[in-house]
Amino acid sequence: KNQVEQSPQSLIILEGKNCTLQCNYTVSPFSNLRWYKQDTGRGPVSLTIMTFSENTKSNGRYTATLDADTKQSSLHITASQLSDSASYICVVSGNTGGFKTIFGAGTRLFVKA
Amino acid sequence: DSGVTQTPKHLITATGQRVTLRCSPRSGDLSVYWYQQSLDQGLQFLIQYYNGEERAKGNILERFSAQQFPDLHSELNLSSLELGDSALYFCASSVAGTSSDNEQFFGPGTRLTVL
Numbered sequence: 001k002n003q004v005e006q007s008p009q010s011l012i013i014l015e016g017k018n019c020t021l022q023c024n025y026t027v028s029p030f031s032n033l034r035w036y037k038q039d040t041g042r043g044p045v046s047l048t049i050m051t052f053s054e055n056t057k058s059n060g061r062y063t064a065t066l067d068a069d070t071k072q073s074s075l076h077i078t079a080s081q082l083s084d085s086a087s088y089i090c091v092v093s094g095n096t097g098g099f100k101t102i103f104g105a106g107t108r109l110f111v112k113a
Numbered sequence: 114d115s116g117v118t119q120t121p122k123h124l125i126t127a128t129g130q131r132v133t134l135r136c137s138p139r140s141g142d143l144s145v146y147w148y149q150q151s152l153d154q155g156l157q158f159l160i161q162y163y164n165g166e167e168r169a170k171g172n173i174l175e176r177f178s179a180q181q182f183p184d185l186h187s188e189l190n191l192s193s194l195e196l197g198d199s200a201l202y203f204c205a206s207s208v209a210g211t212s213s214d215n216e217q218f219f220g221p222g223t224r225l226t227v228l
Binding site for chain 1: 115117154155156158169201203205215216217218219220221222224
């Protein structure tokens, strides 16, 4: 069964600290993996996209890594800010019985002053 | 601003009623996707249209239906509404339906409250 699992479910950190969010997937064959940021009550916004051959991709203070062999990805946030408080969603696409895009349940991050 | 527009922003209605949510995709995008997000839940994929044709179906109830018109805007119809249908409904669009680089751009959502 094609799945995308994220951990932790929620996370609380202090402003200025770093954190890492995890995403494990079983989608195969794999096409690409995206990380989205969703502010409360708003639509998700894409942060990064990685294909099979890419190991790391940065977008400002956000750095995503991908290990296609172990089917794991992480999103590292450096020097967190209050505005980073949001849900972070891992989305994996693959051509498995027809092209599919599968959303993880998300990690809810709370950054406190 | 993603370029995807959704109307209305908020909708309050009663159980048993029917509502229509509207979505206009980004200029040039052929695919439209509908998602439901209940309180504190993840996004649940409902249905995808590509250039007017249904492309993929997710966990969409029989009481719900959608269509994409020739001008590529889409409508999601929800009927016989129940309290549990209260949620945020997002529309997203992308250039293609099966491309590997299929970034979806999300609209601001419609918040539906069923009383």
